[in-house]
Amino acid sequence: xxxxxxxxxxxxxxxxxxxxxxxxxxGYAYYEKGDYDQAISDYD
Numbered sequence: 001x002x003x004x005x006x007x008x009x010x011x012x013x014x015x016x017x018x019x020x021x022x023x024x025x026x027g028y029a030y031y032e033k034g035d036y037d038q039a040i041s042d043y044d
Contacts, residue, residue: 005029 009026012019027042 002029006033 006026006029009022009029012022023042027039030039030042
């Protein structure tokens, strides 16, 4: 996953903030980038 993926997931979350799957996927994308604090935030 890359920055484009994160931006797309940001938009999905903006449009539907209750979409848990989008948060999980974005958390995984941040994890893959090594941004562990942001990943944990999305998983929470």
